[in-house]
Amino acid sequence: MKNIVLIGMMGCGKTTCANLLHEKLGRPVVDTDALIVEREGRSISDIFAAEGEPYFRDLETAVAKELSEPRELIIATGGGLPLREENTAALRQGGVVFWLKRDPAATFASESMDGRPLAQDGQDAFVKRFEQRTPIYAAAADHIIEDFSSPENTVNAILNCLN
Numbered sequence: 001m002k003n004i005v006l007i008g009m010m011g012c013g014k015t016t017c018a019n020l021l022h023e024k025l026g027r028p029v030v031d032t033d034a035l036i037v038e039r040e041g042r043s044i045s046d047i048f049a050a051e052g053e054p055y056f057r058d059l060e061t062a063v064a065k066e067l068s069e070p071r072e073l074i075i076a077t078g079g080g081l082p083l084r085e086e087n088t089a090a091l092r093q094g095g096v097v098f099w100l101k102r103d104p105a106a107t108f109a110s111e112s113m114d115g116r117p118l119a120q121d122g123q124d125a126f127v128k129r130f131e132q133r134t135p136i137y138a139a140a141a142d143h144i145i146e147d148f149s150s151p152e153n154t155v156n157a158i159l160n161c162l163n
């Protein structure tokens with residue numbers, strides 16, 4: 001059975017929804033950021049500061065390619081993973097991709113952006129980044145999820161698409 005792949009901006013709820021889906025479906029969760037942190041033995045912020053974004057993106061591409069098989073996983077991705085088309089292509093081979101399209105201003109206002117190096121320039125820059133990425137997320141997604149009234153409702157929307 002195919003993987004469930006969650007994409008979307010930083011703080012949109014990918015990790016929370018992945019964990020809720022795990023509770024409901026019992027499938028294992030893989031978090032691409034967590035995998036990178038574990039392998040590198042340092043935080044995302046430290047990787048960006050010491051090596052720069054392209055180095056991080058190469059790690060992300062390696063992880064995406066490792067996750068191309070359908071293994072009934074729930075995959076929470078880093079917000080920038082779809083920026084490389086090859087990453088999306090790999091994940092789509094074995095998975096159904098859900099874009100959690102949460103309003104960026106609401107996301108920025110309510111979620112902590114600590115440890116997120118690309119979200120340190122304020123709300124306007126965050127919203128602009130969302131707008132720049134919108135066509136990329138849209139092209140990557142099989143389904144777009146827009147119910148963020150509660151994590152439970154978001155997950156139910158994902159499950160409805162699957163059924």
Ligand code: S3P
Nearest residue numbers: 009010011078079080116117118
């Ligand atoms: C990024 C999102 C982060 C992390 C890195 C870059 C991005 O993941 O991969 O800081 O470019 O949107 P989250 O979406 O889990 O915050």
